[in-house]
Amino acid sequence: MAQKPSTPLRRRLLAAAGAVAILGGGAAGISTYQSMPAFADQVTVPTTERSTAFDGFADVVERVSPAVVSVRVKSNRQLTSNNQNGFSFEFRGMPGLEQLPEDHPFRRFFREFGGQDDDARPNRERDRAERDRPRRERPSGQGSGFFISEDGYVVTNNHVVENGSSYTVVLDDGTELDGKLVGTDPRTDLAVLKVDTEGRDIQFVKFADDSKVRVGDWVLAIGNPFGLGGSVTAGIVSARGRDIGAGPYDDFIQIDAPVNRGNSGGPAFNTAGEVIGINTAIFSPSGGNVGIAFAIPATAASRIVDDLIDDGSIERGWLGVQIAPVSDDIAEAVGLDMAEGALVQQPTEKSPGAQAGIEAGDIIVAVNGEKIDDPRSLSRKIAGFEPDTEITVSVFRDGDTKDIDVQLGLMPKPDEMAMSSGPAQEDSQAPEQASSSLDDLGLTVTPAEDGEGLVITEVEADSDAEDKGLSAGDIILKVNGQAVNSAEDVTDATDKALEGGRRAVLMQVKTNDAQRFVALPVSRG
CATH class of the missing domain: 2.30.42.10 (PDZ domain)
Incomplete structure (x- = not known):
């Protein structure tokens, strides 16, 4: 018979068990876990045609888990000068050593332990030394992903693979395969990897039609939180259409299935084993799960993933206007019945919108006859068109609605998006003019x-x-x-x-x- 733990140890174990049982607390008090049967005894839920007996998620998890993988990323990091052992000193915000007296302790310190006064060397010599420093490939991140085809295409997040130089895909059974980066889309935080599946039977999953997803539906998150591959959590869909400020195409599904660091790029499943979204972000003051996670909707992700597989990049239509929300005050000022649409703050010079006649102050209310509710709605709508597509943009101007035909351009790369502008005015005021x-x-x-x-x-x-x-x-x-x-x-x-x-x-x-x-x-x- 196993011996009982010593009294102090036993007390610690009991205390730990009690802590796990507590779900949350605050000013309103502490909530404790109740088993499913006890809850069922207290609450009677009306039966509907959609209601089914709850048998757990084991069957669907068993079916889809082999398609979920862990993604490990390495990047080339440059070693610091005179520091082949990986130990470095960095003093941010300190003046250059050349500004210190010759007998200053820091000068002596760097002569003895750093070899020479790096900041005192000529720029040309310092730059050459920087280029010649050896690079070493080191782990830089990890996340999750999932197979979408039997020939080895893996979907994950862009921020998981960003700046990586090599990628390892770890299967459900622990097998490690080298991954090749196919393409990324930073604007939606999606990426695709490819592994060689020759001689292997790869299980994969399919994207769902997320338009059928309802708030309150069950959702399962499977991934690699904190490096613990193959972890499964469950919850419900909490909200649709969330804008979290991640980019112009924000349209996230919010879920409360526990998602943590390392879950990024992993799938969120419905109870049919279809992917309704890709877990990409959490809201957390502490860095851990607090029940608010966000997933990229499957419908939008599947289109982008297909494009990445086809040619490794995404080509989006470009209207070329800076837009802002229409507030109640703005609607009142221009005579618009409701605060809706997207206010054009400024057309980009020589952009398709500017050349077609869209002006600052116009409120875009429809595209091809489809209503535009807000700037996000317009951004997603325009991005859904191919470059060179001809569209009709309806704008509210001077109390009337006007249709403008526009041939969309190609969305510039992020580093090309800066708007060209003239030199800034040194002094806009005219002192001789009376105020x-x-x-x-x-x-x-x-x-x-x-x-x-x-x-x-x-x-x-x-x-x-x-x-x-x-x-x-x-x-x-x-x-x-x-x-x-x-x-x-x-x-x-x-x-x-x-x-x-x-x-x-x-x-x-x-x-x-x-x-x-x-x-x-x-x-x-």
């Missing part, structure tokens, strides 16, 4: 030196203008679509808005080289 007060708007303005717009010289404290982020130095270019070069121009535009029954005016404002729109409420007197 004018716009009391109803809480602004003081003066004409710009180049005669285009009004420079804000003062913003009234606690005014709507201050709340909207206007500040001295901003330039007002237009008010309700009309160019303004004097305070009288602003007053005329405001009076017209009031006569038209509007309670706000829309200002096109330039800050440095960027433009935006600000709606300010107005009233008589």
